Amino acid sequence: QVQLVESGGGLVQAGGSLRLSCIASGSIFPINVMGWYRQGPGKQRELVATITRGGSTNYADSVKGRFTISRDNAGNTVYLQMNSLKPEDTAVYYCNAGIGPFTSNYWGQGTQVTVSS
Secondary structure, three states: OOEEEEEOOEEEEOOOOEEEEEEEEOOOOOEEEEEEEEEOOOOOOEEEEEEEOOOOEEEOOOOOOOEEEEEOOOOOEEEEEEOOOOHHHOEEEEEEEEEOOOOEEEEOOOEEEEEEO
16 A cells, blocks of 8 residues: 655744655555645645656745755655744645556645744
8 A cells, every 4th residue: 555654843943944754655656746735723734835756846825935845766755845934834744645547645644843933
């Protein structure tokens, strides 16, 4: 079965940086797209950033210029470099992958990011 495992969350002060990682395993099909979503306290889940197998990226307006998404050469690992963090970035961050001919969705367990003021 496909599994996504996130790491890199933690507590950081406003203005600081964190880098999240997500490793996908168990897929016999190509990973077409990987991305990050987040859900803050009392908020709906929202898209943060995505990256396709071809390298095209998409960012939420709230993180443009501060966050950078990337993939490794094998295409099974995605990173989210988060700079200039703000308290409103506090959320559980979830890794997502779209895999195979139907771009089936898979989700990681989430990693907590807390930004203090």
